[in-house]
Structures are given as C-alpha cells and as structure tokens.
Amino acid sequence: VTWRFALEEIEGSVQHRYALEFKDRIERISDGNILVDVFPYGSIGTSLQLTDLAREGSVHLAFASPGHLANVIPEVGVFTLHYLLSDDEEVNRGVLASDDLKQLFHEPYEEQGLKLHGFVPEGWMVWTANKPLRSPADFDGLTIRTMTSDIAEETYKTYGATTSQVPFSQVYSDLQLRRIDGQANPVFAIEEMGFYEVQGVMTFARPAQFVTSVVSNTSWFDALPEDQKLWLEDAMDEIAPLAYEVQAELNASRLDTIKENSSIRVVELTEEERDRFREASRPARKAYIRMAGERGAAILDQLLTMVSTTESAIPA
Numbered sequence: 001v002t003w004r005f006a007l008e009e010i011e012g013s014v015q016h017r018y019a020l021e022f023k024d025r026i027e028r029i030s031d032g033n034i035l036v037d038v039f040p041y042g043s044i045g046t047s048l049q050l051t052d053l054a055r056e057g058s059v060h061l062a063f064a065s066p067g068h069l070a071n072v073i074p075e076v077g078v079f080t081l082h083y084l085l086s087d088d089e090e091v092n093r094g095v096l097a098s099d100d101l102k103q104l105f106h107e108p109y110e111e112q113g114l115k116l117h118g119f120v121p122e123g124w125m126v127w128t129a130n131k132p133l134r135s136p137a138d139f140d141g142l143t144i145r146t147m148t149s150d151i152a153e154e155t156y157k158t159y160g161a162t163t164s165q166v167p168f169s170q171v172y173s174d175l176q177l178r179r180i181d182g183q184a185n186p187v188f189a190i191e192e193m194g195f196y197e198v199q200g201v202m203t204f205a206r207p208a209q210f211v212t213s214v215v216s217n218t219s220w221f222d223a224l225p226e227d228q229k230l231w232l233e234d235a236m237d238e239i240a241p242l243a244y245e246v247q248a249e250l251n252a253s254r255l256d257t258i259k260e261n262s263s264i265r266v267v268e269l270t271e272e273e274r275d276r277f278r279e280a281s282r283p284a285r286k287a288y289i290r291m292a293g294e295r296g297a298a299i300l301d302q303l304l305t306m307v308s309t310t311e312s313a314i315p316a
C-alpha cells in the first residue's frame, strides 16, 4: 500500500525534512509493505487545496498550517495571534507537544474529517518589507501579505496595516509586482522562497512562532490496522524532537545564506519596541473570540494558562 503525504512547503523545507524522516521510519518498520509518497508544495495546490484533498481522502496525510486552516477551523486561528506564546522556545515546545492541547483541538478537527496528530513549531516569524518595522506606526500605509484566513489579517490590522490574503506560491511575484509591501515567515522560508531577493529589510520582532499541524483523513486513519496506527503515531512522536532541531538548524544556517547572497538589512527590536507591538496587538484576541466562538475562547484561555504555568515551572 501507499500512503500519500502532501506538504505546504518545497523540497529542503522543515516540512520536507519531517516527511522524509516519517517515510523512512514507516517504510522500515513495515518491511517495505507500506510506501510513503511525499508531495512537496507545488503541483497539487495551495494549502487550502491540500486541506480539501485530505478531507476527501485523496491524500492521506498533510500539513495544515493554522494561518490557512483557520479558514476551515476558526479555532486554530489562535496561533496567528501575536505575543501569546512564550519568548522561551523550550516553553512553547512543551506547550505545543502537550496532549492537553491536542485534546482541545480534537473535536474541531474531527468535525472537518481530519485527525490532528500534532503541532509542529517551525521557528519565529520574521517580518520583511522595504523598511524597518520598529513600531506599529511603521505599518501605516503598508500592504502586508497574510496567510489565507480572516483571522490571520487581524493582528496586522491592529498595527494599522492594509492586509491581503495570498497563497504561499504567489507571495514572491506579488512582492515583485508591488501588489504587497511586506510579509511574515520564518527565516528558512524567506530563504527558500527567495523573498529576500525582493525585500530590503528583515525585522526580528519575535511576534509568534510559525506553528503547523500534521493531519490525516479521519476515515482513512480509523480504518488502518491497529499495528499501522501505532507505527504512524510512534513515528510522529519520535520525529517531534527531531523537527525542533531541524527548524533551529535551518533557520540559523539560512540566515547566513541570505546575508551572503544579498545586502538585506537585519533589524532586531528592543524589548521596549516589542512591548509596543504586544500592546497594540491585544484587540486581535477579541476578533479571534468573535470568529472562533466559545470553543475558541476556551482554547485561548487554556493556552495562556499553559504558557504561564510552564514558564513558572522553569527555575530562574
């Protein structure tokens, strides 16, 4: 049999490295009886199209990033909010890996025919534009590309930006054509998609981690023999810590590549500057609750509690 696994990122990306590890483990443990076919981003469509293919079962496994998926599952839009997770990546890693968190999202995914296997952090979001973005006022008059859900636009609106929902594959040309002035993504993606070639400044404000989720088609998963279900879940548990290392390594090494290949300016915000964004972004939480309802409000509360409990459990 063949398991089809669709990615929202191109070859060499964090998702691609994850999928190759998964393929390797599954093909080995099944003695080659299961083959995993990996489809990197490209010919089979945008993130939302991939989600549709997973819901109808044409692909069995897929990455579904909240920034896009919130269009279908409003509750996951919580991950597009800024200054919600910790500054401490260890804390975020613990929170995102927790079964409690997965449990909260179980129902919303299930209702869409998707089984949630886990959340994977891919690194800090970095803003690119043709000027430094040191305060919310700097967003005034800029058109910022967001992922393709309404909630993804909200935080940038609180900063005063004009927003535009654009699929990942169209971001480069929209920047080139000046249809948008800026965008946000982790460093590895800014490098592999070439965005740095058409942008002058990278601003590091650490507003949010890029978080993605790994899903499968529920009916497909439920029909798998028990041993195969276990193989799948064990493989994902094993890869989680590895994915964390991979994103750290790629985000660091590709910043060097960007610096070698361009004269892009890198701006690191001070804590005071970050605080201004933290404050300005707050109304987006209300917008999230409006869009994601009671279940979304409960998720937001839980997430905030988990972050602060995990933070206070760490010795100073």
Ligand code: 6CS
Residues within 6 Å of the ligand: 008, 009, 047, 065, 068, 122, 147, 167, 168, 184, 185, 186, 189, 210
């Ligand atoms: O910005 C985006 O749309 C995409 N960015 C990343 C890092 N992965 C997938 C997502 O679709």
